[in-house]
Amino acid sequence: MYKAKINITLRKSILDPKGKAARSALHNLGLDEARDVRIGKFVEMDIEAANDDEAYKLADEACSKLLANEVMEDYRILIEKA
Amino acid sequence: MYKAKINITLRKSILDPKGKAARSALHNLGLDEARDVRIGKFVEMDIEAANDDEAYKLADEACSKLLANEVMEDYRILIEKA
Secondary structure, three states: EEEEEEEEOOOOOOOHHHHHHHHHHHHHHHOOOOEEEEEEEEEEEEEEOOOHHHHHHHHHHHHHHHOOOOEEEEEEEEEEEO | OEEEEEEEEEOOOOHHHHHHHHHHHHHHHOOEEEEEEEEEEEEEEEEOOOOHHHHHHHHHHHHHHHHHOOOOOOEEEEEEEO
């Protein structure tokens, strides 16, 4: 059994209103040192696979078919043995 | 300038309907090897700070005051020099 940890982020060129709202809320709380904030998704998925490569392939397919929107988002997959 | 990468996850004991929906959608797509799926948030934040420790402290405060709900969520912070 493998565990995939997937970070999905909006592409740099895409405006992130949630992040902008978080940043201004942080400033209102007095945390002025916070600069650019961007908010994405973090997916943890258990995968039944024979080896790392197979687990990676499955996670990649899951991202491109369902979890991420490749027009607007990038994703990075980390595979760990569970 | 530092960059904080923050993974926010639902606590294990909390039901994750979004994750359950993703899992069954993956099965419908034929990706039967996907097991437990849990969906959380990923926050990237630039921080103006003198050193790692200060950047970590600010990110931790931002999480506990705004970004995470500590009743239901755990978070992990990674600080990198940007």
